[in-house]
Amino acid sequence: MSQQAPSPPALPASLAANPKLSSWLKFSSSGQVTVSPGKVEIGQGIVTALAQIAADELDIDLSRVQMVRASTAASPNEGVTSGSLSIQQSGRAMRHVCAEVRRIFLQQAAERLGVDADALDIEDGTISGPGNVRTSYWELADEVSLDRDATPDVTPKAASRRALAGNSVQRIDIPDKVLGRPRFIHDQALMGMLHGRVLRSDNARAKLTGLNEDGARAVAGLLAIVRDGDFAGVVCETEHGAEAALAALRKGASWSDGEPLPDENDLAAFLKSQPVESTVIHQKTAASPGMAARTIKRQYTRPYIAHASIAPSCAMAQWDGDRLRVWTHSQGIYLLRADLALVLRLPAENITVEHMEGAGCYGHNAADDVALDAALLAKAADGRPVRVQWSRQGEMSDAPFGAAMAIEVEADLDAKGEIVDWRHSIWGNGHVARPGRAAQPALLAGYELANPFPRMVSTNPPQANGGGSDRNSIPLYDFPAWRIECHRLTTMPLRTSALRTLGGQGNVFAIESILDEIAAERGEDPVAFRLRHLRDERAKDVIRAVAKRAGWKPQKQAGIGHGIGFGRYKNTGAYCAAIAEIEGAEEISVRKLTLAVDVGEAINPDGVINQIEGGAIQATSWVLKERVRFDRQRITSTSWTDYPILRFSEVPDVEVEVIQRSEVDPVGAGEAAHGPVTAAIANAVFDALGVRVRDLPITRERIIAAMDSTP
Amino acid sequence: MPSVRFRLNGADTEIDADPDRSLLDILRGQLGVTGPHFGCGAGECGACNVILGDHAVSACDTPLWSVAEKDVTTIEGLGTEERPHPLQRAFIAEQAMQCGYCVSGILMSAAALLKRNPSPTSREVKEALDRNLCRCGSQNRMVRAVLRAAEEMAAG
Numbered sequence: 001m002s003q004q005a006p007s008p009p010a011l012p013a014s015l016a017a018n019p020k021l022s023s024w025l026k027f028s029s030s031g032q033v034t035v036s037p038g039k040v041e042i043g044q045g046i047v048t049a050l051a052q053i054a055a056d057e058l059d060i061d062l063s064r065v066q067m068v069r070a071s072t073a074a075s076p077n078e079g080v081t082s083g084s085l086s087i088q089q090s091g092r093a094m095r096h097v098c099a100e101v102r103r104i105f106l107q108q109a110a111e112r113l114g115v116d117a118d119a120l121d122i123e124d125g126t127i128s129g130p131g132n133v134r135t136s137y138w139e140l141a142d143e144v145s146l147d148r149d150a151t152p153d154v155t156p157k158a159a160s161r162r163a164l165a166g167n168s169v170q171r172i173d174i175p176d177k178v179l180g181r182p183r184f185i186h187d188q189a190l191m192g193m194l195h196g197r198v199l200r201s202d203n204a205r206a207k208l209t210g211l212n213e214d215g216a217r218a219v220a221g222l223l224a225i226v227r228d229g230d231f232a233g234v235v236c237e238t239e240h241g242a243e244a245a246l247a248a249l250r251k252g253a254s255w256s257d258g259e260p261l262p263d264e265n266d267l268a269a270f271l272k273s274q275p276v277e278s279t280v281i282h283q284k285t286a287a288s289p290g291m292a293a294r295t296i297k298r299q300y301t302r303p304y305i306a307h308a309s310i311a312p313s314c315a316m317a318q319w320d321g322d323r324l325r326v327w328t329h330s331q332g333i334y335l336l337r338a339d340l341a342l343v344l345r346l347p348a349e350n351i352t353v354e355h356m357e358g359a360g361c362y363g364h365n366a367a368d369d370v371a372l373d374a375a376l377l378a379k380a381a382d383g384r385p386v387r388v389q390w391s392r393q394g395e396m397s398d399a400p401f402g403a404a405m406a407i408e409v410e411a412d413l414d415a416k417g418e419i420v421d422w423r424h425s426i427w428g429n430g431h432v433a434r435p436g437r438a439a440q441p442a443l444l445a446g447y448e449l450a451n452p453f454p455r456m457v458s459t460n461p462p463q464a465n466g467g468g469s470d471r472n473s474i475p476l477y478d479f480p481a482w483r484i485e486c487h488r489l490t491t492m493p494l495r496t497s498a499l500r501t502l503g504g505q506g507n508v509f510a511i512e513s514i515l516d517e518i519a520a521e522r523g524e525d526p527v528a529f530r531l532r533h534l535r536d537e538r539a540k541d542v543i544r545a546v547a548k549r550a551g552w553k554p555q556k557q558a559g560i561g562h563g564i565g566f567g568r569y570k571n572t573g574a575y576c577a578a579i580a581e582i583e584g585a586e587e588i589s590v591r592k593l594t595l596a597v598d599v600g601e602a603i604n605p606d607g608v609i610n611q612i613e614g615g616a617i618q619a620t621s622w623v624l625k626e627r628v629r630f631d632r633q634r635i636t637s638t639s640w641t642d643y644p645i646l647r648f649s650e651v652p653d654v655e656v657e658v659i660q661r662s663e664v665d666p667v668g669a670g671e672a673a674h675g676p677v678t679a680a681i682a683n684a685v686f687d688a689l690g691v692r693v694r695d696l697p698i699t700r701e702r703i704i705a706a707m708d709s710t711p
Numbered sequence: 712m713p714s715v716r717f718r719l720n721g722a723d724t725e726i727d728a729d730p731d732r733s734l735l736d737i738l739r740g741q742l743g744v745t746g747p748h749f750g751c752g753a754g755e756c757g758a759c760n761v762i763l764g765d766h767a768v769s770a771c772d773t774p775l776w777s778v779a780e781k782d783v784t785t786i787e788g789l790g791t792e793e794r795p796h797p798l799q800r801a802f803i804a805e806q807a808m809q810c811g812y813c814v815s816g817i818l819m820s821a822a823a824l825l826k827r828n829p830s831p832t833s834r835e836v837k838e839a840l841d842r843n844l845c846r847c848g849s850q851n852r853m854v855r856a857v858l859r860a861a862e863e864m865a866a867g
Contacts, residue, residue: 043810180746
């Protein structure tokens, strides 16, 4: 890689917002360093990667690093742990902090030892120099104050001098998890803890018109029934009692019909008939426009997709007068605090929000909602902590979904079949309605109170932040002209917010599918076709790498198909190319996925592989199985039977090649695989069966429907 | 309240509770054994799997009365930090998880399999774990880890 030109020194954004060094890092006299990032563990291994960065830059053993759970009481505010940005944002800040702290300690050691700082060396925290002089971080800890702001003119170590980054180290959270030690928020028991459950209607947005509390009141250990408008819940001494009281309360509840839901069997028609806010995302005009001989127009859809974490969301809350403490697996503790302050009408300083690990988090799920549920129920608990856990049904129906999308792509081809113009239009709800970013809260119970807040309608982040519905909609290929439009719905009968990749999966599916179709019509190899239209060598490298690894193109066999998909997440993040091998019989089964990925510097290569493998398998699940189901009144996919996900026997073999570029700033890996894998599977289905399925999920019914329709 | 006796991780245990309550509810609520995790409450995900006799069962739909006088093993009884079960070592070696919430149940399904079949094929491992759900997509690593543990156990 070529050397980058030196730029004027600036602090990494996370550090500029939280410049005090001591808020990131402290040495204890016992030979440990406590590191306190604002990003949180959501099952992606970020805490280990950050520990690696800290140990590397400070020259200490990884075992000396103690990672502190994020809390609004002490941690730097790093916003939300999302968008595959943690390693980029928190990692850069951490590297800078540690480099500066290292320099400060070297200066202090130089003074104390009477030698030049440049002559000193650090090994596992021991600072030594000529003449056998030595001290350590821990000896000097009391003499050095880190209550000072970071300065920009710090140069972290060169990549070649890092001992840990680039190596696969074992994740620090895994031993607890295999030994069954209580590590998840679900497994914590606070002193005097009570249990709460919230009553919600099956019908979408129904009003609670009557509530007979007698049955619930008869449950042993019941402490309180809380009712505020359409929000109702119980608080009980035991979890078992809370469940029984909730069941009794449900029997005593009457609800209105609620608000109508769209026709699940014609999502495109629904999405394209709603009031929208239209935006031109990008336009490129050809210097000398080519002559269109014909136009290919295709429509692609993806359904609403559920987060469907294995654990239902859980939170704990405890009041002390007008002060509130909340324990949560939210992705953004400060953002949740801001929304809690809005709903509870409290100054944010009165609320402390602490992070605890939950089950795998793939975006804005119900973690924040259940935190408000707990805070509301805890009001009736007389200062005792209340733990609230949602049911499986609630998790599958009341949490936000990933937004459904309808995408139309039109490609103008010249007489030689070359693309001369390209139009890409997206219809769908926005992909983000996260807490803490608006003057109104984004928490479910906030919409249910007697004095309710208006329901937030999802919006899309700007393209500069990767976009939402339009994420990955601008082609990475060198087509001479294009126009990208986004039509965001301003109504939202099904609640949507951030789910892995936002619109990226849908857009990459659409682009890579129609490209495959155009290449096939031309009789051109789809790998060669893509390479011919790319200028970015890193993009070409992942495609070449995956093609080589998968032995592209394998010999044709009856019933077996191969397909390729490529994308660069957000057009600025990780490069990923995937080749799928599928078998088409009664159902489609994906036998193997081969992927190549470039995340720049891979801090923990096995962690990157783990994220890519996981993303690839989850994407396979989305593509083959997943679709939120509903009738005109309510969500019907409320169990694992009604919302099946990929099982062990259905999981493809996955092979991942990481292209290590240690001189390039690292980016996240968690969302890179979804789009390319989706397209690769769809293209492999065509290769096997000769049919283009343009509506996800690719089920037997959809294949039959696609065979019946033209083109 | 009637009392039910069973052996939990080798220790005699007596519980005064409604015998129709679920084993999971008793383990987590009354006994503070939090290794088995609640996932669905309907026996559909395997996050709460425990070993009953020789078989993995979901504790959420196993009534307390049905374990009377039987042996129940939870993840807490599989191994310890000092003496981890080969499966626990193998899951660490393979880094076989992302979030890990499903792992305690999956380890119990795997442990029951290895009791019945000490040298399973990859296909047999997948079949044995087919009722356990993992949402993060760590299945392949888990299968590798189970095979690794089986090899280690065979080697003694």
